[in-house]
Amino acid sequence: MVKIAVLGYGTVGSGVVEVLRTNQKVIDERLGEELRIKYVLDLRDFPDDPVQELITHDFEDIVNDDEVKIVVEVMGGIEPAYTFVKRSLEAGKSVATSNKALVAKHGAELLRTAKEKNVNFLFEASVGGGIPILRPLHSSLTGDVIEEITGILNGTTNYMMTKMFYEGADYDEVLEEAQDNGFAERNPEADVEGYDACRKIAILSSIISGKQVDFEDIYCEGITKITAEDMKYAKAMGMTIKLLATCKRDGGKLNAMVAPCLLRAEHPLFSVNGVFNSIFVHGNMLGDAMFYGSGAGKLPTASAVVGDIVEEARNLDRNLGVMWSSEKLTLEDRRDVERRFFVRVKGDREELQEQVAAVFGMVQFVQAEGLSGEFGFVTEEMPEGSYEEKAERFGGQILGMIRVEE
Amino acid sequence: MVKIAVLGYGTVGSGVVEVLRTNQKVIDERLGEELRIKYVLDLRDFPDDPVQELITHDFEDIVNDDEVKIVVEVMGGIEPAYTFVKRSLEAGKSVATSNKALVAKHGAELLRTAKEKNVNFLFEASVGGGIPILRPLHSSLTGDVIEEITGILNGTTNYMMTKMFYEGADYDEVLEEAQDNGFAERNPEADVEGYDACRKIAILSSIISGKQVDFEDIYCEGITKITAEDMKYAKAMGMTIKLLATCKRDGGKLNAMVAPCLLRAEHPLFSVNGVFNSIFVHGNMLGDAMFYGSGAGKLPTASAVVGDIVEEARNLDRNLGVMWSSEKLTLEDRRDVERRFFVRVKGDREELQEQVAAVFGMVQFVQAEGLSGEFGFVTEEMPEGSYEEKAERFGGQILGMIRVEE
Incomplete structure (x- = not known):
């Protein structure tokens, strides 16, 4: 039996518990042994939820328990997530996380710690939610030089751009509607200014270059200035406008950017609508490929986290060798692109x-x-x-x- | 250094050699050691091609050479491919193949042999060409019960359906044009009757059920009866017609089928046009996802084969545990769907x-x-x-x- 601990019983954490319970039988079959949650760490108690019997308020219970082989960090934010992840890895436990802020900032270091301890640090859910993209890049597209990754990596802004395109609505109108529907936060800055997409493309850029790409170095422009008039021009040209996060090889250099872009109707990302995310990949041998799905949401994100947990349970005491060094990559100057x-x-x-x-x-x-x-x-x-x-x-x-x- | 042998220097075989040579440096880096071709098996000689120095006409050279750790079968057809693959596995060598006919017929048995010998039998390129789908199903979507896989799995027929939809052309016209452009064979039966897609959905059905799904049991209807008039009706309904290969869970049973189907505009497969392939997946937790790319072609297919080779080189003497038993699965009767x-x-x-x-x-x-x-x-x-x-x-x-x- 493989025992795990879940740090945080918020949206994603409760999703992870739900996925593991709902699909327990098939997951055990695939793994060849039982996978069970031993602890759920949260400051709160959940007296009416069966999870209560697993709740602990003390991380020391988890990190000091040798039975716990995998720690699932779904708290979000940098601290205390970073400390808990680092200590878990140092204690010889694998870690799976959905925390893009943590991965963008400390990914290289945590991967190195995992390698030193011969365990794994996986973070599929941190980019594109439920869409499998990081493992395909690491395990499937290994015969290719990846020349481009361009993604619609934020569901909120894609929902808004879709509405503006199809309904001719203006920015303020669709933002209000998205907020009323729960698709956008009351403080929508992280989405509409492109910060969320920027952290995700920083992670993807680091993965395909094998070096540290800091999100602060990536030019990031949100959708706040896009107007109904812009969409009219786009339509007149047979195009649409999407918030794209992109990373391209240009000779020996890599350039990366988050910005609203005009996209022609033949582009595979053109018809990615609503809250869906999609990631376009061009390999020098593969040509064009695209991965599409729910980029957020409790269960799709939890599904990706559980995929990482199963992969780690299959590879206890065996580092899978994801490469991403701390060496900083200097991106091509935006003005040269x-x-x-x-x-x-x-x-x-x-x-x-x-x-x-x-x-x-x-x-x-x-x-x-x-x-x-x-x-x-x-x-x-x-x-x-x-x-x-x-x-x-x-x-x-x-x-x-x-x-x-x- | 990991040494490999390539069986067959046809389209895919020469593609594999090209991918390995063009991307040698990054592939070696990812693997952490050198990956080199020791033999290429072909009946012919290629005096003007640098590959000539690797050419052997005798499979015994390969199977008896302990230095060869991975055999790449890209000959196609059942024999002698089956015998060569079986003997390679029995000799303790991993095998990567793009041969859908071989996998659909003997996949379960060859996977068992690979497991017994603690090596691997991988076949990503046999379904969807360059699109990563089998490894994502096996390594990423492990937290989900896969409830549906529906694919556009044949580029020739999708090219034809796309032409018929956009240009209002009739079947015979587009077939002739596809043949003139090299997108369809002079004998197009395997494509237009759906046989090619049928073998691919049989493989996918076997993978998600873990049991043997025989392609002969799958109802298979091609596109030969689709007319320009049918497309007019489709357009009148805001739909299109695509040749779909589908496999769905219905209660405890699995149903599978290849047939031209009407597809609404909101379906993610609606806008998959031309020779591209795409595979839609619905998981009970993940929701909808889709994988899109080149389903055929020399380099995309070779890219997928090389992805398998790298995965096998990373896992010499370690079976990755792909599950697919020889136990035959009885599909739901078509008449009950x-x-x-x-x-x-x-x-x-x-x-x-x-x-x-x-x-x-x-x-x-x-x-x-x-x-x-x-x-x-x-x-x-x-x-x-x-x-x-x-x-x-x-x-x-x-x-x-x-x-x-x-």
């Missing part, structure tokens, strides 16, 4: 088009239905630094810029 | 609608643009046996029936 830019300009196109051409060179003009007193255009491919320099030089009034994802 | 049916009828709707209602009960009538002298309707959900009995009883002339995938 080449792409096309969609630009919205206030004024009359007839009057301004010569000025646009003089500054931006060849562009494609776009007129959106029902919008007057303004127009849009898409530039040729150029480094973002060049775009910025041109935008500054341009005398007209630029209302907004959105990057085009090819 | 409940669904809705779209029916096309020759004649005048006004005249026949009472007769339709008398036999089929409540139905939704469908009129497609530009079609006269016929009409369509969709039944309520009913067992396929009931549908067949009603269709026989119905006096009118039924032009065709297509199942509706919900």
Whole structure:
């Protein structure tokens, strides 16, 4: 029998307990032995819940119990999660976590500790919730150089972008609705400013580069400036706007970014709607692939955590060798990354088009239905630094810029 | 250093050599040691290809060489592939294969042999080409009871269905074009009759049930009867038609089928177009997930084979425990499976609608643009046996029936 402890009986923690109980029989069969929860750590008591008999308020009970082989950290936040995870690994216990903040900040170090102790530190649920992506990258796509990962990694903002696209609604309207439906927090900053997606793409970038990519180094732009007018232009071009988190190889360098982008209808991520997440991967041999599913939610996230627990139970005393060193990776400067830019300009196109051409060179003009007193255009491919320099030089009034994802 | 042998220098075999050579450096890094090809078995010589120095015409060279730890079977067909794979496993070598016919027929037995010899038999490339699906099922979705797998598992037929949907072309036209473009064989039977998809869903059904599902037991209907008119009805209903291979849990039983099905626009498989494949998975905890990518092609398939090789090289002398016993699974009778049916009828709707209602009960009538002298309707959900009995009883002339995938 393999005994485990769950740290935190919140949304994900109670989901983990539910998954293990509901599917106990098949999980035991797959593992070839019984997998049972010995402790659930929480500050609270749950007198009306059968979990109460497993509740402890003291982490020392867990870390000092040699019977506990796997610790499941689903508390969230950096502390005390970091200390508990570190001490569990040092005590020779494997750890599974859904905590993206912890992994983005301390992943490399905790992986090293796990390796030293010949146990495992797995965190599938920290990126893309229920979608299997980290283990496929580590165990399946090993014949490939991964040249690109581009994901819709935040369900709240994708729900909002979907509403804005299909219903023509404006940002404030959809945010309010998302909050009323429970799809967005009352303080939505972590989602709408892109911080959540940024931590996830930092983890993915670290995994595919094998080095430390700090989320603070990744350019991060949220969706707060996207308007109903922007969506009209997108539609006029047969495109949509999605909050993308992306990481690409460009020669010897890696660039990474979180930003709302224009996406053509043929892109596999175009039709990923609502709260679903999806991760597009391009390998130099594999070509295009995509992984789609519920990026959040109690049971999908818990399903991914339990997948990690089973993998760890199958590999007690055997490190699976996930590589991610503490050596810091310097990302390519955002200003050197080449792409096309969609630009919205206030004024009359007839009057301004010569000025646009003089500054931006060849562009494609776009007129959106029902919008007057303004127009849009898409530039040729150029480094973002060049775009910025041109935008500054341009005398007209630029209302907004959105990057085009090819 | 881990030494391997490749059986067959055809499309996939030369792809495997190319992947290993192109990505040699990263593969060695991930593995932590060098992975090198010692032999390539082929009846032919390749005097102008650097592979020539590795060519042997004699399988005995390989099976008797203790240095060879992994054998890669990419010859296709049942014999001599089966004999070579069996003897390699018995000699204590792991085997990776892309051969769906071999796996569908002998998978359970070869997995047992691998287990007895404490080596591995992996076959990721046999289903969905480059798409990682078998290892995610085995290593990631282990907390779930998989309740459904529905896939677009054949690129040729999906290319044809896509053309028929978007261009309104008829079957013979798109088949000819697919043949001219090299997307369909001159003898297209294995694709268009659904045989290829059938072997793949048999493998997936075996994997999720842990028992032997024989492809001969799976009801298999190809796309040869799908017409431009059918697509018009699909469009009128806001749906499309795809060749689906599906396996579902229904109470204690499993049902499986390959058939063209009507698919609503909200289904994740709706927008999988062209030669791409995609596999939709529903887990009782995970909810909906989908895996998308190139289902065939030299390099994507080779990429999946190399992923298996690396996994085997990491696990020499350690069986990964893929479960699939030889015990035969009896599938649910097709006639007991409940669904809705779209029916096309020759004649005048006004005249026949009472007769339709008398036999089929409540139905939704469908009129497609530009079609006269016929009409369509969709039944309520009913067992396929009931549908067949009603269709026989119905006096009118039924032009065709297509199942509706919900």
